[in-house]
Amino acid sequence: MAHGERTPQRAAPGVVLAxxxxxxxxxAALALRPAEGLLHSGRGPLGHWGFVAIGIxxxxxxxxxxxxxxxxxxxxxDRLSLPPGEERLREAAAPLLLATAGVVGVLALVLxxxxxxxxxSGPPPPPATDPMPTPTLASLPxxxxxxxxxxxxxxxxxxxxxxxxxxxxxxxxxxVRRLRRFGLRVPQRPGLAGAATGDDDARLLLSAVRSGRRxxxxxxxDARAAVIACYAAMEDALVASGVPRHASDSPAxxxxxAAGAGFTPGPAAPRLxxxxxxxxxxxxxxxxxxxxxxxxxxxxxxxxxxxxASDGDRNPGDGDxxxxxxDRNPGDxxxxxxx
Amino acid sequence: xxxxxTPQLRTAEQVGEQAGAVxxxxxxxxxxxxxxxxLVMLGVLAGGHVLVExxxxxxxxxxxxxxxxxxxxxxxxxxxTPDLLPSDVTGxxxxxxxxxxxxxxxxxxxxxxxLADEINRxxxxxxxxxxxxxxxxxxxxxxETRPLADPFLVIAxxxxxxxxxxxxxxxxxxxxxxxxxxxxxxxAREELAMLRARIxxxxxxxxxxxxxxxxxxVAWRAVVERVEIDDDLLEYAVALVxxxxxxxxxxIGASPRGGLALVQLARAxxxxxxxxxxxxxxxxxxxxxxxxxxxxxxxxxxxREMSTDDVLREIVDGVGTPTTRRTAAVSS
Numbered sequence: 001m002a003h004g005e006r007t008p009q010r011a012a013p014g015v016v017l018a019x020x021x022x023x024x025x026x027x028a029a030l031a032l033r034p035a036e037g038l039l040h041s042g043r044g045p046l047g048h049w050g051f052v053a054i055g056i057x058x059x060x061x062x063x064x065x066x067x068x069x070x071x072x073x074x075x076x077x078d079r080l081s082l083p084p085g086e087e088r089l090r091e092a093a094a095p096l097l098l099a100t101a102g103v104v105g106v107l108a109l110v111l112x113x114x115x116x117x118x119x120x121s122g123p124p125p126p127p128a129t130d131p132m133p134t135p136t137l138a139s140l141p142x143x144x145x146x147x148x149x150x151x152x153x154x155x156x157x158x159x160x161x162x163x164x165x166x167x168x169x170x171x172x173x174x175x176v177r178r179l180r181r182f183g184l185r186v187p188q189r190p191g192l193a194g195a196a197t198g199d200d201d202a203r204l205l206l207s208a209v210r211s212g213r214r215x216x217x218x219x220x221x222d223a224r225a226a227v228i229a230c231y232a233a234m235e236d237a238l239v240a241s242g243v244p245r246h247a248s249d250s251p252a253x254x255x256x257x258a259a260g261a262g263f264t265p266g267p268a269a270p271r272l273x274x275x276x277x278x279x280x281x282x283x284x285x286x287x288x289x290x291x292x293x294x295x296x297x298x299x300x301x302x303x304x305x306x307x308x309a310s311d312g313d314r315n316p317g318d319g320d321x322x323x324x325x326x327d328r329n330p331g332d333x334x335x336x337x338x339x
Numbered sequence: 340x341x342x343x344x345t346p347q348l349r350t351a352e353q354v355g356e357q358a359g360a361v362x363x364x365x366x367x368x369x370x371x372x373x374x375x376x377x378l379v380m381l382g383v384l385a386g387g388h389v390l391v392e393x394x395x396x397x398x399x400x401x402x403x404x405x406x407x408x409x410x411x412x413x414x415x416x417x418x419x420t421p422d423l424l425p426s427d428v429t430g431x432x433x434x435x436x437x438x439x440x441x442x443x444x445x446x447x448x449x450x451x452x453x454l455a456d457e458i459n460r461x462x463x464x465x466x467x468x469x470x471x472x473x474x475x476x477x478x479x480x481x482x483e484t485r486p487l488a489d490p491f492l493v494i495a496x497x498x499x500x501x502x503x504x505x506x507x508x509x510x511x512x513x514x515x516x517x518x519x520x521x522x523x524x525x526x527a528r529e530e531l532a533m534l535r536a537r538i539x540x541x542x543x544x545x546x547x548x549x550x551x552x553x554x555x556x557v558a559w560r561a562v563v564e565r566v567e568i569d570d571d572l573l574e575y576a577v578a579l580v581x582x583x584x585x586x587x588x589x590x591i592g593a594s595p596r597g598g599l600a601l602v603q604l605a606r607a608x609x610x611x612x613x614x615x616x617x618x619x620x621x622x623x624x625x626x627x628x629x630x631x632x633x634x635x636x637x638x639x640x641x642x643r644e645m646s647t648d649d650v651l652r653e654i655v656d657g658v659g660t661p662t663t664r665r666t667a668a669v670s671s
Contacts, residue, residue: 228663228664231663232663232664235663246656247659247660248623248655248656248657248658248659248660249660250618250619250620250623250660251618251619251620252620253623276663277616277618278616280569280661280663281568281569281571281572281616281617281618281619282567282569282614282615282616283567283616284616
């Protein structure tokens with residue numbers, strides 16, 4: 001089936017890849033000491049310059065990130081055709097491999113022995129003439145061994161702390177992304193959430209309704225446009241109140257979402273929605289009666305919002321009223337009765 | 340209600356009331372399935388054929404028989420079996436010894452409402468015999484074309500879980516069904532009410548009243564044809580159909596016939612609601628029953644037991660509805 005398949009991305013030319021690999025090997029050879037053994041702790045001509053190590057780490061991390069972005073589609077495409085056992089193995093191996101590639105860059109930077117400048121610039125110290133017996137190499141502490149630069153490298157605990165911090169950040173990012181994928185919202189601070197449902201919302205709602213009134217007065221000759229303007233004002237008011245609006249929402253979806261969010265503007269909202277549907281999707285003649293009915297519905301919604309705003313002024317900082325009342329008077333089993 | 344001599348003068352509101360009364364009457368027999376009943380009624384109004392797909396014992400046959408009774412339609416039933424022949428469906432010419440001529444004996448397809456029970460139990464050859472009848476309301480036997488009754492409605496049932504000795508309906512035939520209905524199990528409370536009603540009436544099935552006739556159904560369909568639909572809603576329907584063709588989990592998207600069915604069902608829903616214009620909810624709510632049986636998932640999703648309904652719901656949630664403001668000005 002041709003349609004629905006992903007268009008393959010154009011791969012980099014082989015010459016470019018070969019040149020990049022050769023360049024990377026050359027830099028690595030110059031940064032290390034190619035004439036020595038693999039485990040030799042010395043450095044090559046470029047190994048003295050810290051910016052080379054930083055640059056290599058940055059390039060490596062960027063390259064690993066780019067590879068992750070490119071390979072993600074392949075991992076995602078292949079997963080549907082795997083049996084459950086291999087699928088679980090893939091789920092464990094894929095992030096491990098991809099994350100390890102990035103961690104190598106970080107480790108290369110962290111474990112690099114940055115030069116302090118004084119240990120390599122001067123000539124080597126003269127041999128000791130002390131009659132004291134020369135200690136053997138094995139008996140010296142590491143920081144006193146010839147050629148050792150451990151005093152300039154990062155301590156192990158700092159490396160571990162950095163790695164732990166990176167791991168924590170990765171876990172947090174993964175959790176947040178998973179929550180968003182399942183449509184869940186990251187919990188907000190209580191103070192901010194309470195403020196968002198208080199007086200500010202009521203003012204936003206009222207401003208939306210007022211804009212609807214202005215639109216209504218500007219469309220005196222066009223009843224259809226006036227009805228639609230009233231509904232648009234109500235829609236804006238609901239969105240301003242925090243009711244989420246999706247592109248795929250129908251008017252009924254928006255009303256249901258508003259009811260789910262605890263915003264119940266009475267029978268005016270369904271009435272205005274019905275008028276809007278007729279004005280928007282039918283060719284029925286719309287007259288002053290429709291316009292008046294829409295305006296009345298909008299006024300009814302506005303009065304409800306006014307009442308809500310008044311309640312908010314009387315109970316400042318009261319998110320939903322009930323909880324604050326209970327907090328102020330925990331012995332009262334029915335705080336609503338006092339209103 | 341059943342004899343209106345001026346069907347052309349009926350309004351959408353009147354038809355909505357009549358169809359609603361029929362649904363309430365059928366609801367006495369088919370308990371707890373208002374959504375499924377409404378979908379079948381939409382098929383009746385839109386002039387399409389309905390595929391009822393669900394497990395055995397959920398009332399599929401009862402539903403079809405109840406519609407036939409309440410709508411006053413001539414009713415026939417075919418129990419599809421592996422040895423059923425096409426002529427068993429369409430009819431066959433037989434030699435009349437008295438006249439010495441071949442006389443056509445019409446098959447069960449010559450009726451108003453045909454219940455094709457367990458349609459996936461018969462081979463494709465016999466299934467195909469139903470194709471022409473469903474698509475063109477006529478059958479051709481021995482080179483002679485015979486029109487079917489008007490209205491002609493097929494309610495087919497299929498069992499989606501038993502694959503032994505069954506023949507899956509080909510896409511071409513699935514596409515002939517205007518919508519697919521799933522019954523689903525009753526809730527515990529509804530099942531209790533059903534048992535109580537059975538005990539109280541002291542009879543296997545409720546006796547339903549006839550509330551309409553074939554001419555009423557024809558008149559209702561004429562009203563559906565007068566329902567208007569805004570261009571923005573047509574674009575919305577096209578966007579939904581197009582999304583099925585571009586979805587990565589779907590190998591074969593919905594056909595243009597699917598778009599036609601969706602729009603026609605949306606118009607029928609408007610009439611059932613007493614409106615003569617379509618609103619976004621009509622299109623959105625019917626996208627799954629109108630399109631889900633017309634698409635094929637990629638094979639790997641079959642293993643995961645993902646249904647086309649799930650994928651279609653995802654598509655519906657992703658396609659934007661028309662904006663609040665009109666894109667084209669319409670005078671008052």
